[in-house]
Amino acid sequence: MALGPALACTDESGCINRLTQVECLRDVCRCGVHCANQRFQQHAYAKVDIVKTPDKGYGLRAQTDLGRDEFVYEYIGEVINHDTFMRRMAQYKTEHIEHFYFMMLQRDEYIDATKRGGRSRFINHSCSPNCYVSKWHVGRHVRMGIFAKRRILAGEELTFNYNVDRYGNDPQPCYCGEPNCVGTLGGRTQTDVVTMDDRFITALGIADQVAQLRASLPRGKRSKILDEDFSPTLHAIAEDECARVMTVMRDATANRKMVQMLLTRVRLTDDISVHKMLVKMHGFVVMAGVLDEWVDDWELVHLALQCLEKWPLLARDKVVDSGVGLQVQQILEACKRESESEKKFEGHLSKVAMLAQYLVHKWEQLPTTFRIARKDGTEEDEDGGAWAARRRAQASSSTQASHDDTTSSAVSEELRRSLLAYRDADKNVPTAPDVPRSSRMKEEPRKKDEAQMHKNSLPSIEDIIRRANEDSEAQQKRLLQQQELELEEQKREKERKEREKKKRRAKQHDEMRGGQDMASTSASKRASPSSSESHIVHKDKRARSASAHEDTDIETLERHLRKLVGALVIKQMSKVRDQLDRERFKRHAKEVSTKSVSPLTLLLQLTQVLCDKEKRNPKTWPPRLPEGQPGLRELSEDKRKKMKIFAHEYIKKLLRHKSKAHMSADTSADLSTQPDTSVDASIDLGSPSSSTTKKPSSPSLSPPSDT
Numbered sequence: 001m002a003l004g005p006a007l008a009c010t011d012e013s014g015c016i017n018r019l020t021q022v023e024c025l026r027d028v029c030r031c032g033v034h035c036a037n038q039r040f041q042q043h044a045y046a047k048v049d050i051v052k053t054p055d056k057g058y059g060l061r062a063q064t065d066l067g068r069d070e071f072v073y074e075y076i077g078e079v080i081n082h083d084t085f086m087r088r089m090a091q092y093k094t095e096h097i098e099h100f101y102f103m104m105l106q107r108d109e110y111i112d113a114t115k116r117g118g119r120s121r122f123i124n125h126s127c128s129p130n131c132y133v134s135k136w137h138v139g140r141h142v143r144m145g146i147f148a149k150r151r152i153l154a155g156e157e158l159t160f161n162y163n164v165d166r167y168g169n170d171p172q173p174c175y176c177g178e179p180n181c182v183g184t185l186g187g188r189t190q191t192d193v194v195t196m197d198d199r200f201i202t203a204l205g206i207a208d209q210v211a212q213l214r215a216s217l218p219r220g221k222r223s224k225i226l227d228e229d230f231s232p233t234l235h236a237i238a239e240d241e242c243a244r245v246m247t248v249m250r251d252a253t254a255n256r257k258m259v260q261m262l263l264t265r266v267r268l269t270d271d272i273s274v275h276k277m278l279v280k281m282h283g284f285v286v287m288a289g290v291l292d293e294w295v296d297d298w299e300l301v302h303l304a305l306q307c308l309e310k311w312p313l314l315a316r317d318k319v320v321d322s323g324v325g326l327q328v329q330q331i332l333e334a335c336k337r338e339s340e341s342e343k344k345f346e347g348h349l350s351k352v353a354m355l356a357q358y359l360v361h362k363w364e365q366l367p368t369t370f371r372i373a374r375k376d377g378t379e380e381d382e383d384g385g386a387w388a389a390r391r392r393a394q395a396s397s398s399t400q401a402s403h404d405d406t407t408s409s410a411v412s413e414e415l416r417r418s419l420l421a422y423r424d425a426d427k428n429v430p431t432a433p434d435v436p437r438s439s440r441m442k443e444e445p446r447k448k449d450e451a452q453m454h455k456n457s458l459p460s461i462e463d464i465i466r467r468a469n470e471d472s473e474a475q476q477k478r479l480l481q482q483q484e485l486e487l488e489e490q491k492r493e494k495e496r497k498e499r500e501k502k503k504r505r506a507k508q509h510d511e512m513r514g515g516q517d518m519a520s521t522s523a524s525k526r527a528s529p530s531s532s533e534s535h536i537v538h539k540d541k542r543a544r545s546a547s548a549h550e551d552t553d554i555e556t557l558e559r560h561l562r563k564l565v566g567a568l569v570i571k572q573m574s575k576v577r578d579q580l581d582r583e584r585f586k587r588h589a590k591e592v593s594t595k596s597v598s599p600l601t602l603l604l605q606l607t608q609v610l611c612d613k614e615k616r617n618p619k620t621w622p623p624r625l626p627e628g629q630p631g632l633r634e635l636s637e638d639k640r641k642k643m644k645i646f647a648h649e650y651i652k653k654l655l656r657h658k659s660k661a662h663m664s665a666d667t668s669a670d671l672s673t674q675p676d677t678s679v680d681a682s683i684d685l686g687s688p689s690s691s692t693t694k695k696p697s698s699p700s701l702s703p704p705s706d707t
């Protein structure tokens with residue numbers, strides 16, 4: 001089934017490269033730009049923060065959630081050989097460097113991130129980690145990646161198990177704080193089952209046995225017994241275990257005990273389909289790594305040859321491409337040399353010699369074919385192509401004319417290009433001759449440290465921290481800016497709504513007032529062209545002033561006016577309190593001073609009337625502060641004076657009216673309940689007095705001089 005671009009070379013795609021931890025190569029993978037298996041090459045790192053921990057120095061923290069098996073970071077540093085590694089360990093001790101940053105890459109290759117490296121150097125150890133370390137092949141290089149072991153939430157500290165891959169000077173106390181903490185980090189060997197990573201235990205197919213044993217042992221003795229006495233029963237490999245076995249074999253190539261157990265599982269397997277699958281999972285490439293690493297160890301070499309003998313082949317390509325053919329040939333020659341000096345084949349040596357002879361002969365019988373590029377783009381072997389190219393370039397370009405790119409009409413374009421690429425690359429990078437390690441080890445120096453070549457391109461630790469700080473500062477700045485923009489946007493939106501609300505209110509207000517004015521005008525029959533015009537002028541002015549002061553909170557101004565006028569009215573009322581019923585006065589005073597002013601009582605009406613009068617005056621409403629902007633702090637002296645006179649007159653009139661009504665308990669002038677409409681009629685100050693009352697002499701609220 002053809003997979004969409006989104007799935008190209010993902011875990012779900014079935015891409016063999018991805019499954020066996022080989023990166024597809026740029027310009028080679030047929031999925032082109034959609035290929036998701038180039039994470040090392042593309043530096044597709046997770047977003048992380050460098051943080052200070054309470055007792056482990058700095059640490060690394062996830063900035064975002066991470067999915068299981070997601071690529072976190074590459075472990076970057078100087079790649080050094082064993083001699084340099086030993087020298088630096090001693091040097092760092094004398095320099096009193098507190099933290100260790102070594103990680104083993106493969107035999108005789110270590111990554112040192114002490115002085116130069118990437119952010120991954122800050123990842124601390126945990127006995128129950130949320131990440132794991134895994135080796136990937138990227139072109140000709142083995143590279144160390146850190147991956148999420150489970151789903152990780154943003155903010156969690158990232159950790160992996162140092163006891164699997166990391167080397168330091170001496171064991172250090174562990175402060176991971178996990179319930180299963182083994183107490184120390186570093187100083188252990190990678191073969192200790194007690195510290196062994198779950199992935200390895202699963203690949204060995206011994207998870208149940210380890211769990212049982214752990215459960216049956218007393219706590220204190222667990223690690224000792226597991227390390228020294230534990231020899232698990234190994235079983236044949238099932239088909240669904242092939243990818244795991246091969247990836248762990250690649251990861252643990254330098255771990256003798258692990259390699260031995262995994263090879264034993266391969267040897268115990270009889271199912272031909274499992275062997276086919278192992279071959280498909282780059283089995284020959286992984287085996288070349290194992291032979292390269294353990295070429296001096298006859299027992300392991302024997303075991304490896306026993307596995308190779310089981311692997312089915314129709315053509316010689318994989319043997320040649322991986323370099324295993326050449327290695328086995330050289331093993332055979334080494335056996336011969338050894339036997340000549342010893343004058344006899346013994347033990348593993350004789351078995352190795354016989355098996356090697358057999359394999360060399362068997363493979364020679366096989367034809368050499370070339371893979372034709374597939375059209376569906378779903379498979380396979382971009383890396384196989386690279387390895388093929390490398391091996392051919394290194395070992396057999398002259399003897400195998402048919403491998404030459406000039407004869408490549410039958411060869412896939414992908415293979416041809418990777419051949420060219422690697423030949424070019426090989427021109428620049430000195431590689432060790434393909435000879436058994438025993439002889440290679442004698443060469444001094446054995447191999448130029450890649451570290452020396454890349455040293456100057458690696459950032460220093462100060463650079464990393466500085467850059468991390470800059471990054472996080474920039475990010476914080478971006479976040480702040482974004483927040484500010486959002487706040488501004490919210491503010492604008494709020495203001496817009498407020499304006500609309502005010503417009504609506506002003507419109508309603510105008511309509512109401514228009515209606516009232518018209519009604520009062522027609523009722524009093526005082527309408528003259530000039531007053532009608534002035535009403536329109538007023539209305540216009542009001543509308544203009546409303547729109548000019550859209551931003552003013554009219555409601556607040558009104559409330560404030562009511563408070564000021566209310567206080568003034570209360571003062572006036574208190575002057576005649578003796579004439580008023582005490583209880584009633586109190587009640588009204590309370591009502592006046594609260595915000596819920598409504599025309600329930602006549603006295604409230606007095607406040608209301610004064611306020612309405614004030615608000616009707618376009619010259620003074622809405623009021624302005626001396627600074628010019630809309631607002632109201634207090635009433636001007638002039639205005640207070642006028643209002644006092646008005647209130648005084650009003651109250652006097654009321655009392656007169658009450659005494660006229662004989663102050664009966666059930667009087668219609670009951671101040672607490674019903675509006676006294678007779679009095680109400682007498683206080684229409686904005687219009688000529690009713691026929692029954694005289695207009696007060698001086699309550700006119702002319703514009704105050706200070707506004």
Ligand SMILES: C[S@@+](CC[C@H](N)C(=O)[O-])C[C@H]1O[C@@H](n2cnc3c(N)ncnc32)[C@H](O)[C@@H]1O
Pocket residue numbers: 055056057058059098099100101121122123124125126168172173174175176185
């Ligand atoms: C690769 S460095 C990790 C970064 C280091 N914390 C730093 O500040 O640069 C490894 C060192 O960190 C410290 N470390 C890491 N994990 C630790 C743990 N679980 N307990 C105590 N120290 C730890 C040890 O000193 C160790 O040698």
